[in-house]
Amino acid sequence: MFEAFELMVFYENMIALNNVSITCDEGKIIGIFGSNSAGKSTLMYAVSGIILDIKRKEEMRGGERISVFGRVFFDGRDMTAVKPHNRAKAGIVLCPERRRIFPESSVLENLKIGSYLTSSREAKQNLEYVLDLFPRLKDHLKRQGGFLSGGEQQMLAIGRALMASPKVLLLDEPLLGLSPAYQEIVINGTKAIRDSKGISIIVTEQYARPVMPIIDYGYILENGSSVLMGTKEELLDNPDVKSAYFGV
């Protein structure tokens, strides 16, 4: 249902993403693992279309030359040239790295901004769902987003993405800098989103261990190339993966 085909991204002459193809079937959770600078965020930007905006801004400034190749398909539609806000409209919603919540808006307002694309009735349902999923947000509805803790911000960022009623939810390093307790909340939440709403989820992470239990299929990126892919069991059995990503 969702397919990125032979994606290649260059920053100037540096290759950030080399011939990466990923597929995500409906209702599946896909994991993408790799160290820093392996191309995880670039992949997320390419898939969500943000790369097109970065590219356009750089071109106007006369800055870095960014080249993007490959195609992105979603529900049988070719999304390769579709702008990011229209991809969000089609159902591809990115919850970005480092969360990027709106710091001056209250928690409630962050969520309301997230519901830009949905009808008011749908927004109400989504809000209820998000607050059920992350009850902790209920206690802080009036607080400014910038003053939340990292874990709370992450819950808010995921909640805000859910307010847009995504069909494919892209989570870029959702566990970055979180305590183990919050990591567990976020991981359980991610699984709950898939189980209850059937939303497909693509999640990137540096450390595979906390995410591994919930994924159906995984890819491992190294220096921009996808070096290994397989189901959860296949990845867990691979000795290279074990040593590199689990520290065994």
Added chain:
Amino acid sequence: MELIVYGIINSITLSLVSLGFTLVYSISRVPNFAHGALYITSGYLTWTFLDKFAGFPYPLAILAGIGITSIVGAMIYQFILVRIRGMEISEIIATYAIGLAILEGLRWGGLRGMTFTLPAFFTGSVNILGASVDYQRLIIVGAGLLTFALLYLFTRYTKIGLAFRGIAQDERAAMMLGINSDMTAVVSLAIGSALAGFAAILLLPLGNIVVETGYNVLIFAIAVCVIGGLGSWGGVIVASFIIGFAQILTEAFISAHYQMVVALLAIIITLLVKPSGIFGKQKELEERV
């Protein structure tokens, strides 16, 4: 007592003048240096409708003037700014050039002398706390407060207003949620220009429509925004009151000629003491997180 009444009126006048500039900057990060030109355009258009077509009703002329100004603002973005978006210096140069072109074009087209005036909405005056205030100024105060209230409600409770707030804080994060940043920028320029036009319609009946006013308006708007913190709504109100009262006080105790000096001096002091302005709030938050 008189000073306080006049100070409040002057402050609200200033905030009305700077609202459009702040709105555009806070949403699309475009420093709209054509602000003063749009202000005069709206006044001139309204005058044209009244003068050239006899019997044209005043309210309709006002609506047409503001409407066309807002379309001009939107077109400035759609055709020019969209190509240089994100490069502040180019944006300043482009908008300033457009502003110059409009203002000097109007001057060249015959906007000279003292013959261009808009009628006051109501004539007459009333005595408030020992100060004589004419009705036009009362309307300005009322309209200023109403505009603030409406803008507050608009940005908090409407979908497009919330999208504005999202875009203003993090453009790309808002984009990921399906908000079209070009669309919000066009709308913000349209609304900002309409606000400039609205201020012009309210304020111009107090004087003549002259090209110089366009430049002065721009300088006042920039002064208010720099002192209050660029893109901050609370800052606009506070800074308007600081400059507004400072101007009235210098006028009363020194000389009316120093009004502009006060505004410029305030800019310099702010830049020396606290460059981000009184409410440079965004940066403060970023540092904390």
